[in-house]
Amino acid sequence: MTISIGAIDDDRAILYTIKAMADSLGWSIKTTDDPEEVLDWVRNGITDILLVDYHMPVMSGAELIKRVRRISRFPVIIALTIEEGAETAKHLLMSGADDFVSKPVRLADFSARISLHAELIRYRRDMRWDARNKGLSESTARSILTLFENGDVKLTTSEAAAKAALAYPTMRRYLEYLSKKGLLRSDMEERDARSGRPRIVYSRVGSMEKDNKDK
Secondary structure, three states: OOOEEEEEOOOHHHHHHHHHHHHHOOOEEEEEOOHHHHHHHHHOOOOOEEEEEOOOOOOOHHHHHHHHHHHOOOOEEEEEEOOOOHHHHHHHHHHOOOEEEEOOOOHHHHHHHHHHHHHHHHHHHHOOOOHHHOOOOHHHHHHHHHOOOOOOOOEOHHHHHHHHOOOHHHHHHHHHHHHHOOOEEEEEEEEOOOOOOEEEEEEEOOHHHHHHHHO
């Protein structure tokens, strides 16, 4: 899948390094030290992944991330920071970032994080929220998918609803939608001890293939 990357940092040397790494991996990238240019990228929908420096003099990375999120929920935002503490990570995620990468940025880490989030971009592109899905929330669907991050996780509707603190009918709608989009799979397992009926469990697509390879 073709992705477009944007990067902002007040240090041009860091931008040069990031561009060189992206070019070596065949990824399209734009770089800037101007926050307003980044906001224009987002308004025009031309950037899939944004790399945002946490410490900048004109506008902090956290503030820029918040402004980006007011415009669009689509771009994956990866913060660049020399700080690795839990409080910093929490602040970034609460601001709207999806992930962060420690500086100085290394090629292996850069490649791994971009490749990982390319899958999230695919999810976001697949989730076209229109009138047929009125009442469904993209952010809620994303949070439900995180319940199945471990490929070995299998949950019934009731179990997923309890973990996400959602009503059973609401969770059922989301699970059915995500299954139709090919993001989750449903399977029938052993009979429920109380009802005597087979139970339907949901898991991430690909986990069954992994199970078969392991046998």
